[in-house]
Amino acid sequence: MIRVTVWNEFHHEKTQEPVRKIYPEGIHECIAGFLRKDEEITVRTAVFDMPEHGLTEDVLSDTDVLVFWNHMLQDEFSDEVAERVKRHVQAGMGLVVLHSGHYSKIMRLLMGTSMTLRWRHGDRERLFVTCPSHPIAQGVPAWIDIPEEEMYGEYFDIPKPDDVVFTGWFAGGEVFRSGCTFTRGLGKIFYFQPGHEEYPIYHMPEIQQIISNAVHWCAPFRRLDAPFDNVAVNPSIEEEYRE
Numbered sequence: 001m002i003r004v005t006v007w008n009e010f011h012h013e014k015t016q017e018p019v020r021k022i023y024p025e026g027i028h029e030c031i032a033g034f035l036r037k038d039e040e041i042t043v044r045t046a047v048f049d050m051p052e053h054g055l056t057e058d059v060l061s062d063t064d065v066l067v068f069w070n071h072m073l074q075d076e077f078s079d080e081v082a083e084r085v086k087r088h089v090q091a092g093m094g095l096v097v098l099h100s101g102h103y104s105k106i107m108r109l110l111m112g113t114s115m116t117l118r119w120r121h122g123d124r125e126r127l128f129v130t131c132p133s134h135p136i137a138q139g140v141p142a143w144i145d146i147p148e149e150e151m152y153g154e155y156f157d158i159p160k161p162d163d164v165v166f167t168g169w170f171a172g173g174e175v176f177r178s179g180c181t182f183t184r185g186l187g188k189i190f191y192f193q194p195g196h197e198e199y200p201i202y203h204m205p206e207i208q209q210i211i212s213n214a215v216h217w218c219a220p221f222r223r224l225d226a227p228f229d230n231v232a233v234n235p236s237i238e239e240e241y242r243e
Helices: 017-022 027-033 057-061 077-090 099-103 105-111 206-216 237-243
Strands: 002-008 039-049 065-069 094-098 118-129 143-153 164-171 175-184 189-191
Touching: 002 027, 002 206, 027 039, 027 065, 027 206, 057 077, 065 077, 065 099, 065 206, 077 094, 077 105, 077 189, 094 099, 094 105, 094 206, 099 105, 099 143, 099 189, 105 175, 143 175, 189 206
Parallel strands: 002 039, 002 065, 065 094, 094 189
Antiparallel strands: 118 143, 118 164, 164 175, 175 189
């Protein structure tokens, strides 16, 4: 079984009526709901206002893949918890980061760049599969039309991805690396751009398929108790052989 924790700020839904109508139980429960339909996945949820944002050492140790959405409270997110998540990713925990989570403390720590981009409210997106052989793209049509979405545009200040699985084109003319994979330590990371809270994007079956695929792809083959560390080796292999 793949143990998944779906994390969400859960503030837009409580403070903005239009968002609450789309996600009455929160973005996290919408995502958890379709992931729970997969018999190979078990799901828990966590939100910002929980102690330690719900991402305690015990929770992360019991998580194979963390699905993460945040936006308005990025600066208020605990530095200690961000470092904790980084450590678990490097030790093998998978990470699926959605939409505005690109600018989270967690991603800035893991990527080592500013993670900045261009944006504009209220656009139309066509999401193209640009790496059809990738497991995250399996069962996904060649392109997906998203009627309303927040435009994210280049330049997107990220390190060179392992793969660009999806590329978005917006009606205003911009393009964006919308679905990128990275590896940090033993951990697999997938960043996925669609998912502005004002639009029902996580209700779309194609988007659900992509996130489900990403969870399976990010699931670790191996987890360490801690990230890699420098190790002194004494004696050398050759010295052991002589003995």
